[in-house]
Amino acid sequence: MNSGQDAISPVPDGGEDLAPVLVAAAAGDERAWRDLVRRYGRRVFALAKSRLRRMDLAEEITQSVFATVAIKLRDGGYDEQGRFESWLFRIAMNRIRDEVRRTTRHAAPMDPEAFGRVPGDPGRDAGPDTNELGHLRAALDELGDADREVIELRHHAEMSFKQIAEQLGEPMGTLLARHHRALRKLRAILESSPAAGGAA
Amino acid sequence: MNEHEDRQLNEGLDALGAADRAAADADFEESIAEDAGAMAALTARLDALATAERSAAPDGLDERVLHTVGEVFAPAPIRFVRSRWVIAASSVAAAAAVVGGVWMTQRSAPTDRYDIELATLEEDVEILLDLYETDVWGGALAEVKSEAERVEDGLDTPWSAYDDVADSFEMGASS
Numbered sequence: 001m002n003s004g005q006d007a008i009s010p011v012p013d014g015g016e017d018l019a020p021v022l023v024a025a026a027a028g029d030e031r032a033w034r035d036l037v038r039r040y041g042r043r044v045f046a047l048a049k050s051r052l053r054r055m056d057l058a059e060e061i062t063q064s065v066f067a068t069v070a071i072k073l074r075d076g077g078y079d080e081q082g083r084f085e086s087w088l089f090r091i092a093m094n095r096i097r098d099e100v101r102r103t104t105r106h107a108a109p110m111d112p113e114a115f116g117r118v119p120g121d122p123g124r125d126a127g128p129d130t131n132e133l134g135h136l137r138a139a140l141d142e143l144g145d146a147d148r149e150v151i152e153l154r155h156h157a158e159m160s161f162k163q164i165a166e167q168l169g170e171p172m173g174t175l176l177a178r179h180h181r182a183l184r185k186l187r188a189i190l191e192s193s194p195a196a197g198g199a200a
Numbered sequence: 201m202n203e204h205e206d207r208q209l210n211e212g213l214d215a216l217g218a219a220d221r222a223a224a225d226a227d228f229e230e231s232i233a234e235d236a237g238a239m240a241a242l243t244a245r246l247d248a249l250a251t252a253e254r255s256a257a258p259d260g261l262d263e264r265v266l267h268t269v270g271e272v273f274a275p276a277p278i279r280f281v282r283s284r285w286v287i288a289a290s291s292v293a294a295a296a297a298v299v300g301g302v303w304m305t306q307r308s309a310p311t312d313r314y315d316i317e318l319a320t321l322e323e324d325v326e327i328l329l330d331l332y333e334t335d336v337w338g339g340a341l342a343e344v345k346s347e348a349e350r351v352e353d354g355l356d357t358p359w360s361a362y363d364d365v366a367d368s369f370e371m372g373a374s375s
Contacts, residue, residue, distance in 0.1 A: 028273035030266070037262050037269070045261060046253035055258060062261065063268045070272040133249045155243075155250040180239070187242050 018084050026073040037066065040085070044092045046156040050140065051096050051148075052103070061099060065092045086167040089157050093149065093167075139189040147182035154179060293348040300355045303362075 024032035044065050049058035068091050072078050078087065140148055153164045165175040 030270070033266055033269050034262075037265050041262050041265055042254040042257045045257045046250055049253045049256065050250070055256070059258060059261060059264070063265055066265045067268050067272060070269045074272060132245070133252055136245055136249050151246060155246040156253055158250070183239055183242055186246075187238060190242075 019081075022073065022078070022084060025070075026076070026078070028074070033070075036069075040088055041066070043157050044088070047089070047092055047152055048096050048099075050137075050152050050156045052099060053137075057099060061092070061095045064095055068095075083163075083166055085159065086163045089153060089159060089163075090167050092157070093153070135190065135193060139186055139193060142189050143182065143185060147178070147185055150175070150179050150182050151186065293351050297351045297355070300358065 021032045021035055025036055041062060045058050045062045048061040049055065052058055052061070065088065069078075069088055078084070140151065143151070150164065150168075153159050153167070154161070159167070161172060161175055161179070165172045168175065170178070
């Protein structure tokens with residue numbers, strides 16, 4: 001990657017227009033990539049981590065997503081003007097779905113998390129969830145894929161409803177109703193869970 | 201029931217109905233408010249969970265991602281960092297190549313032609329061993345498959361030559 005001092009300066013922050021960053025990134029500009037990774041790296045990681053519950057797989061998927069994005073940008077394969085975020089998270093969701101399918105095919109005979117953290121295994125997530133967030137994680141696991149996807153895209157990936165609607169190809173009203181329904185289901189799961197103490 | 205009583209009854213029912221409707225409306229509004237409050241609380245908990253997941257990202261994640269991206273733009277072929285699949289596939293292919301090469305050197309008289317074939321095999325093995333330490337993203341998988349096929353193709357000629365030699369030995373022994 002080139003240092004890109006001429007290609008883009010300075011790299012814009014936050015919600016500013018991504019177009020110049022993407023142009024620079026397509027040319028291999030390191031600063032542009034730093035900006036993209038800073039904006040989206042952890043969000044992709046959180047999305048993968050929430051679904052797969054494994055740090056190592058979440059990192060692998062994060063790297064894979066950015067490698068794919070880099071290749072597409074480099075080769076001119078990105079043509080969704082103004083919808084970079086939806087595009088990136090669509091790639092991420094596809095990778096995650098693939099991994100879920102793969103791990104389902106090669107399902108372990110037991111849930112390792114239910115048996116606690118394996119000492120010296122840094123790839124494994126924390127052991128039995130006994131805290132509040134743990135209950136929430138467990139409740140998310142009980143949701144159907146479609147409901148869970150909407151919630152995770154909204155909260156873990158921090159996407160706007162508009163972006164999620166674009167990504168899933170649904171009208172905004174439908175998407176909002178889906179999100180609300182998913183929250184209701186999650187709440188019902190939490191309330192029915194004795195570990196959660198019925199508090200939603 | 202006369203007309204007056206009938207009217208009184210209807211008025212009473214209307215009043216009762218109005219009271220029921222008002223009570224039902226109040227209950228509904230209350231439940232909506234409760235629902236909104238519970239949903240807001242749940243949303244806040246989900247946001248907290250998502251923040252925790254993002255914060256749990258391992259140290260150096262950004263740098264490793266940048267390194268991977270850098271490889272995409274590097275002039276040299278992409279080198280990756282980890283892959284059990286690639287390691288397994290390249291190990292099998294490399295092992296097959298090594299065994300085939302050693303077998304050939306032991307079982308047949310070396311000739312210039314064999315030297316050339318073995319040199320090709322050595323190159324393949326080198327590439328595969330190189331890939332052994334690399335990772336899976338993007339085209340590496342295809343690269344490994346391609347290399348494995350090359351090794352397989354490369355073995356065809358030595359195997360064929362070996363068969364010829366073995367046949368000639370058998371023919372010599374029988375004659």
